[in-house]
Amino acid sequence: EPEVTQTPSHxxxxxxxxxxxxxxxxxxxLYFYWxxxxxxxxxxxxxxxxNNEISEKSEIFDDQFSVERPDGSNFTLKIRSTKLEDSAMYFCASSADLSGNTIYFGEGSWLTVV
Amino acid sequence: SQQGEEDPQALSIQEGENATMNCSYKTSINNLQWYRQNSGRGLVHLILIRSNEREKHSGRLRVTLDTSKKSSSLLITASRAADTASYFCAVSTDKLIFGTGTRLQVFP
Structure with a gap:
């Protein structure tokens, strides 16, 4: 079964x-999420x-966050200047379309800010 | 907020018993999805039920959806110790909004 892969794991x-x-x-x-x-x-x-641009973002996704699809396969989340409260598991997800299909999640990247 | 809210927050049962988890939400949805998460691990998709469906089965899982009450339930029949995990409902419009989850503990 196809899967979403994430690195690093921690x-x-x-x-x-x-x-x-x-x-x-x-x-x-075609649709990607964090x-x-x-x-x-x-x-x-x-x-x-x-389509190579942000569709929607939450209040959490402030100016220190950015996303990019640098090539045809990778989708990245950048946190510019990490804070202690950014410590969390970050999940990437993708789906074939917006309304009707399953959204598949990766195993997550566990970020610890010290 | 269109978030799903689950109850109970925690559920402990013996192997072989059935486990029922409920989810309520606030707005119109395209579909509702249930996910499972083992401690510290990723989100595993269990089942998707569309807004025009009322019931769906997958193996030992049975999901119902009542759009008039804006609620859904997940039933796991004949539970096993390996079913121990957190279970989340997520309502789907143009993105998924997750509920707070139910922590299920199945004792052997």
Whole structure:
């Protein structure tokens, strides 16, 4: 079964450092998402991406966050200057379309900011 | 907010028993999806039910959707210890909005 893959699985970074989380969505999917889950809390929507631009973003997705699809396969989330409260599991997801299909999630990248 | 809210927050049962988890939401949806998450792991898609469907089955899973009440339920029949996980409903419009989840513990 096709799957969304994410790297790294775990990253520890110093506060103020830049972090890039990488994702390879399912190959024929067109819609891409980032979600995050702070330990013990629910999964929160960050951003959706389609046709090489952001479709929607949440209040969490402020100026320190950016997304990019640098080539035909990768989809990245960059956090410019990490804060302690950015520590969370970050999930990448993809779907074939907006309204009717399953959204598939990766295994997540666990980010710890110290 | 269109978020799903689940109840109960936590559920403990013995192997072989059925587990029922409920989800309520607030707005119109395209579909509703249920996911499972083992501790510290990724989100595994279980089942999708469209807004024009009322019931769907997949193996030991049965999902119902009542759009008039804006609610859904997930039933796991004949539970196993391996079903121990958190279960989330997620309502879908142009993105998924997740509920708070139900932590299911199945004792052998």
């Amino acid at each position: 990253q520890v970074t110093q506060m103020g450092q830049e972090v890039i989380l990488r994702c390879v969505p399912i190959s024929n999917h 979600y995050r889950q702070i330990l013990g809390q629910k999964v929160e929507f960050l951003v959706s991406f389609y």
